[in-house]
Amino acid sequence: MINALQSAHPETALRLNLQAAQAINNLPQVTELEDQAYEFMSQAYIIFEEEVTESENKVAALNLIVSTLYTLTCFGSENFETLCANATSYSNKLLKKNL
Numbered sequence: 001m002i003n004a005l006q007s008a009h010p011e012t013a014l015r016l017n018l019q020a021a022q023a024i025n026n027l028p029q030v031t032e033l034e035d036q037a038y039e040f041m042s043q044a045y046i047i048f049e050e051e052v053t054e055s056e057n058k059v060a061a062l063n064l065i066v067s068t069l070y071t072l073t074c075f076g077s078e079n080f081e082t083l084c085a086n087a088t089s090y091s092n093k094l095l096k097k098n099l
Helices: 002-006 010-025 030-050 055-071 077-098
Strands: none
Touching: 002 010, 002 030, 010 030, 010 055, 030 055, 030 077, 055 077
């Protein structure tokens, strides 16, 4: 369902993926669902990279991604580090683009 929104409403699809990861994070047996949460975060990154085109919207979307990532405790260190590295890389790209 989220994928159906992706092309027409990328910001909404991105938010839904982030909210799904947060919902998983709030469940009692969160460690069993780490892969699903990681998939939702990965989809958010894909939407950010491929569908969100305007710089202003990219900054807002990246802010949402980083804010969400900050609150998530459901990831092991390897997955968390990968997601953080992606956010850092995108931040760097945006910074270079806007300078």
